[in-house]
Amino acid sequence: MARVEIDPVTRIEGHMRVEIEVDGGVIKDAWVSGGLYRGMETILQGREPADAFYVAQRICGVCPISHGHASTMGSEEALKIKIPNNARIIRNIIEGAESLHSHILWFYTLTALDYVDVVSALSANIADTYALAEKAGTSTADFGAIQKRLKGFVEGGQLSIFTNGYWGHPAMKLPAELNLIAVAHYLEALEMQAEAAAIIAVMGGKFPHFMTSLPGGTAWIPTEEKLDDIYFRYTKVRDWITNTMIPDTLAIAPFYLEAAGYGKGVGNHLAWGVFDAPDFDPKKRTLPRGMIVDGKLALVEPDPKAIKEYIEHSWYESATGLNPADGATKAAYNGYKVEDKYSWVKAPRMNDKPMEVGPLSRMLVGYLSGVEGVKVLVDSTLKALGAEGKPEILISLLGRVAARNLEAKFIADEMGKWIGELIEAVKGGDSKFFTEATETDGAGAGLWEAPRGALGHWVNLKGGKIANYQVVTPSTWDCSPRDAKGVRGPMEEALVGAPCIDPEKPLEALRIVHSFDP
Amino acid sequence: MAQEVRGDFQEALAARGVTRRDFMKYCGSVAALLGMSEMYAPQIASAIESAKKLQPTLWMAQGLCTGCTESMAQVDSPDVPTIVLDLLSVNYWETVMAAAGKQAEENVKATIEAGGYVAIIEGSIMTAFEGNALRIAGKPGIDEVVKVCKSAVAVIAVGSCAVDGGWCAGEPNPGGATGVQKFLKDQGIAVPVVNVPTCPVNPEWIVALVVDLLLVGGLDRIVKGLDDKGRPKLIFGSTIHDNCPRRGHFENGEFVENIGNAEQEAKQWCLYKIGCKGPQTYTNCPSVRWNRRASWCVESGAPCIGCGTADPVSGGPGNWFDASAPFLDRTKDVRLPGVGGVQPGVIGGVIGAAAAAGIAVHGVATAASGRFSGAPLETEKAYDRKKAAKGGDK
Numbered sequence: 001m002a003r004v005e006i007d008p009v010t011r012i013e014g015h016m017r018v019e020i021e022v023d024g025g026v027i028k029d030a031w032v033s034g035g036l037y038r039g040m041e042t043i044l045q046g047r048e049p050a051d052a053f054y055v056a057q058r059i060c061g062v063c064p065i066s067h068g069h070a071s072t073m074g075s076e077e078a079l080k081i082k083i084p085n086n087a088r089i090i091r092n093i094i095e096g097a098e099s100l101h102s103h104i105l106w107f108y109t110l111t112a113l114d115y116v117d118v119v120s121a122l123s124a125n126i127a128d129t130y131a132l133a134e135k136a137g138t139s140t141a142d143f144g145a146i147q148k149r150l151k152g153f154v155e156g157g158q159l160s161i162f163t164n165g166y167w168g169h170p171a172m173k174l175p176a177e178l179n180l181i182a183v184a185h186y187l188e189a190l191e192m193q194a195e196a197a198a199i200i201a202v203m204g205g206k207f208p209h210f211m212t213s214l215p216g217g218t219a220w221i222p223t224e225e226k227l228d229d230i231y232f233r234y235t236k237v238r239d240w241i242t243n244t245m246i247p248d249t250l251a252i253a254p255f256y257l258e259a260a261g262y263g264k265g266v267g268n269h270l271a272w273g274v275f276d277a278p279d280f281d282p283k284k285r286t287l288p289r290g291m292i293v294d295g296k297l298a299l300v301e302p303d304p305k306a307i308k309e310y311i312e313h314s315w316y317e318s319a320t321g322l323n324p325a326d327g328a329t330k331a332a333y334n335g336y337k338v339e340d341k342y343s344w345v346k347a348p349r350m351n352d353k354p355m356e357v358g359p360l361s362r363m364l365v366g367y368l369s370g371v372e373g374v375k376v377l378v379d380s381t382l383k384a385l386g387a388e389g390k391p392e393i394l395i396s397l398l399g400r401v402a403a404r405n406l407e408a409k410f411i412a413d414e415m416g417k418w419i420g421e422l423i424e425a426v427k428g429g430d431s432k433f434f435t436e437a438t439e440t441d442g443a444g445a446g447l448w449e450a451p452r453g454a455l456g457h458w459v460n461l462k463g464g465k466i467a468n469y470q471v472v473t474p475s476t477w478d479c480s481p482r483d484a485k486g487v488r489g490p491m492e493e494a495l496v497g498a499p500c501i502d503p504e505k506p507l508e509a510l511r512i513v514h515s516f517d518p
Numbered sequence: 519m520a521q522e523v524r525g526d527f528q529e530a531l532a533a534r535g536v537t538r539r540d541f542m543k544y545c546g547s548v549a550a551l552l553g554m555s556e557m558y559a560p561q562i563a564s565a566i567e568s569a570k571k572l573q574p575t576l577w578m579a580q581g582l583c584t585g586c587t588e589s590m591a592q593v594d595s596p597d598v599p600t601i602v603l604d605l606l607s608v609n610y611w612e613t614v615m616a617a618a619g620k621q622a623e624e625n626v627k628a629t630i631e632a633g634g635y636v637a638i639i640e641g642s643i644m645t646a647f648e649g650n651a652l653r654i655a656g657k658p659g660i661d662e663v664v665k666v667c668k669s670a671v672a673v674i675a676v677g678s679c680a681v682d683g684g685w686c687a688g689e690p691n692p693g694g695a696t697g698v699q700k701f702l703k704d705q706g707i708a709v710p711v712v713n714v715p716t717c718p719v720n721p722e723w724i725v726a727l728v729v730d731l732l733l734v735g736g737l738d739r740i741v742k743g744l745d746d747k748g749r750p751k752l753i754f755g756s757t758i759h760d761n762c763p764r765r766g767h768f769e770n771g772e773f774v775e776n777i778g779n780a781e782q783e784a785k786q787w788c789l790y791k792i793g794c795k796g797p798q799t800y801t802n803c804p805s806v807r808w809n810r811r812a813s814w815c816v817e818s819g820a821p822c823i824g825c826g827t828a829d830p831v832s833g834g835p836g837n838w839f840d841a842s843a844p845f846l847d848r849t850k851d852v853r854l855p856g857v858g859g860v861q862p863g864v865i866g867g868v869i870g871a872a873a874a875a876g877i878a879v880h881g882v883a884t885a886a887s888g889r890f891s892g893a894p895l896e897t898e899k900a901y902d903r904k905k906a907a908k909g910g911d912k
Contacts (some may be wrong), residue, residue: 005619005620005656006618006619006622007614007619007654007655007656008618008619008622008654008655009618009619010612010613010615010616010617010618010619010672011612011613011614011615011618011621012612012613013584013613014582014584014655015579015581015652015654015659017653017656020837021734024599033653035652035653035654035659036581036582036644036651036652036653036659037644037646037647037651037652037693038581038642038644038651038686038692038693038695039686039691039692042690042692043685043686043688043689043690043691043692043839047843047844048843048844048846050844050845050846051839051843051844051845054823054845055685055688055839055843058583058684058685058717059583060583060584060585061582061583061584061585061586061587061588061589061718062585063583064583066584077896087778105591109591109614113616118616149603152601156572157605158571158572158574158607160572160602160603160606160607160608160609161602161608161611161614161615161616162615162616163607163609163615163616163617163619163625164616164617164622164624164625165615165616165617166616166617166621167616187599190591190597190598190599191594191597193591194591194592194594194809194810197780197809198592198809198810198812200809201808201812201813201814201818202808202812202813202818203818204818204820205808205813205814205815205816205817205818205820206807206808206809206813206814206815206818207588207592207808208583208585208588208589208718209717209718209825210818211815211819211823212819212820214777214820214846216777216778217778219777219778219783219818219819219820220818220819220820221778221780221783221784221819223784227765229812258713266643272810308620315647331647331651331692331693332648333646333647333650333651336653336656337856344651431777431780431781432778432780433780434776434777434778434779436776445766471644491797504620505621506619510618
């Protein structure tokens with residue numbers, strides 16, 4: 001029995017520690033600890049809704065759009081504001097661009113190095129690399145120049161960000177040529193995530209942290225020139241996802257099919273839903289609201305009132321088991337002990353069950369809700385991987401990785417429709433972008449999705465100022481510690497039972513952690 | 519220029535579709551950012567091309583949202599691969615590095631032992647609960663800051679959180695957030711600190727600083743070029759208002775009266791009345807812009823929220839959230855050294871003339887030319903009270 005600590009967990013947003021118990025090459029137990037407390041909920045007390053929109057985004061520099069939107073939606077519900085149709089479409093496009101940005105960044109920059117051996121790419125045969133790329137149907141690059149550059153870099157002896165990676169690890173399975181293809185696309189991905197982010201910049205001023213989706217609507221007014229700009233950038237990103245990211249996923253997956261056998265997690269999945277329809281019904285969102293429980297592939301309607309946040313294992317002294325609408329956050333650090341308190345993350349539960357959130361949850365809910373684009377993508381992928389008619393295998397490490405990339409493709413296809421919708425609305429002369437607030441008091445919740453999962457901002461306003469503010473982020477759900485009954489959080493549960501060949505280099509554990517995109 | 523040019527560098531650029539012309543253009547913009555004539559572009563190009571040894575760098579994540587790292591990923595020429603493969607050896611950068619856990623910590627140790635490294639700090643220093651508001655590698659985050667900064671050649675505080683605590687230091691500052699310069703001073707650690715505010719940081723500035731540090735002027739030149747808040751004067755020397763493309767509309771008294779006003783916004787009128795903090799915010803955002811020059815805040819129709827406000831060690835004006843919120847209210851007291859509460863619109867005059875006399879002259883001109891619909895100059899606090907009583911600008 002060996003106790004292994006991964007601290008810091010790298011290639012994530014924020015600070016995390018993972019402790020695992022390994023016996024006979026298998027993970028027997030796990031503890032996930034969130035390392036940072038900043039106190040956003042406390043800092044927002046007494047502020048105005050627009051200020052909350054601007055500052056609550058700063059919870060996460062990778063998904064600020066989603067936080068901004070959830071904050072704004074919480075205030076709008078509290079003040080009974082219905083936003084104009086133009087604002088709805090504009091927010092959907094900005095939100096979609098963030099998802100594309102985030103998913104590309106996640107697959108190539110954050111998690112690829114768990115599967116792709118950069119050093120192995122040095123021994124790739126260039127002609128074979130082109131042949132393999134053609135066979136896989138993925139895009140080519142100047143593989144020779146990239147390999148030469150990599151060689152020069154390695155021979156220089158200063159490995160920079162690649163220093164001390166798990167190169168040559170026995171769980172790295174890709175042939176050298178596929179590693180080289182992936183390295184080439186790792187570099188290209190940096191270009192593409194930035195192109196997606198530039199769409200946000202055009203519509204929101206900048207990214208990360210945008211300016212325009214204020215409570216009431218949007219400050220951004222489209223012009224022909226700007227619409228042209230976002231459409232051009234959008235097609236570039238969409239085509240790259242279709243021609244590079246998806247074929248790469250399908251080329252890499254067969255080498256890691258064993259990952260369909262572990263990393264399943266708690267089997268409970270929650271999606272608040274994202275991308276609003278004209279009537280703002282959450283069940284009609286492009287990716288709809290819903291949940292599944294105990295691994296049964298059947299849709300259940302989630303009830304926000306059934307959420308309780310526990311703090312028995314978290315460094316807080318406010319009451320435990322509160323619903324976020326009446327939540328409280330009072331920090332109190334008393335030392336790191338996995339038997340007692342070990343995380344800055346609270347433990348939210350729905351009907352007292354830990355819920356996994358993220359693209360896998362959204363794809364499952366979308367699939368069960370009969371969303372056409374989701375069904376086509378999921379079914380064709382299952383077929384390609386030899387698991388036709390078995391969507392349940394998606395509840396695994398492999399499925400969680402695949403779901404995120406499939407969702408990128410789905411959103412990329414949908415986004416074109418929204419841009420068309422906006423062009424039509426503007427051509428039709430609709431010049432309404434903002435609804436002023438007429439009320440100052442009320443309570444609301446912005447229940448939405450960040451790229452990494454279900455996100456809620458609960459806003460309580462009195463006299464136009466924030467009387468209470470509570471946030472349950474995707475990572476609060478996924479990375480939660482144990483609850484009052486000692487039940488593990490989703491990531492902890494997903495780690496248990498997974499292999500760990502080399503406790504000195506716990507690569508498989510990192511893969512599971514990264515699959516949640518924390 | 520007798521320096522040797524690396525052929526592989528050109529090849530590497532070409533492999534990524536960057537032409538020689540793109541690269542020279544980029545070097546010209548770096549020259550401009552560094553306050554030099556664009557005629558220096560070839561020298562900068564040559565310096566980048568002939569860089570041999572990579573500068574060891576530790577990029578440390580403290581109380582952060584990772585937005586500044588995200589922002590760095592948005593820079594194009596040189597793009598991230600060039601920065602982390604051809605210029606710097608970033609031996610530790612949590613968000614992008616291959617190593618994790620123990621192996622990541624080994625990288626820090628080895629770099630500190632070898633010495634001669636630059637420390638980049640992202641995020642605020644979290645001092646609450648004896649530094650346990652942030653835990654890294656089983657210890658308080660502040661331990662890491664001390665360990666890394668005390669032997670660094672220089673420290674670059676990237677983004678407002680690292681500069682003065684940023685929004686994390688917003689009242690009541692539950693995490694005990696503070697800037698790195700103040701923290702190091704309190705710890706008695708003497709090391710040059712360069713402060714680069716805004717939330718997130720604009721990556722173009724960091725690239726320019728890195729090029730300047732490594733290849734052009736060196737640390738001495740950078741330190742000599744800092745203002746009293748430790749910011750590079752060339753970047754933070756004039757207000758957004760001074761260089762705003764909408765400035766002409768301000769002069770004409772043409773304002774967007776409410777957010778989302780399609781007609782007024784389409785004419786790109788001035789956002790001052792809906793709270794723009796451009797007059798008191800010192801950055802060159804209007805010219806450098808954001809996300810590969812795609813746009814910037816004011817161009818998108820939203821008022822500047824003053825995220826470039828910096829207060830690293832002195833008593834004012836505080837972190838940008840407390841200094842500028844409520845963001846959509848018209849600017850309140852603007853505190854300038856030795857001037858006190860001043861009407862926005864004369865700030866440009868204060869900076870331009872750098873003399874108290876300038877305020878009066880500019881103020882008279884402002885009233886006479888009919889700005890603010892010819893209304894007499896008023897104190898902004900009075901304006902905001904009136905506005906609140908009426909339920910906002912109508």
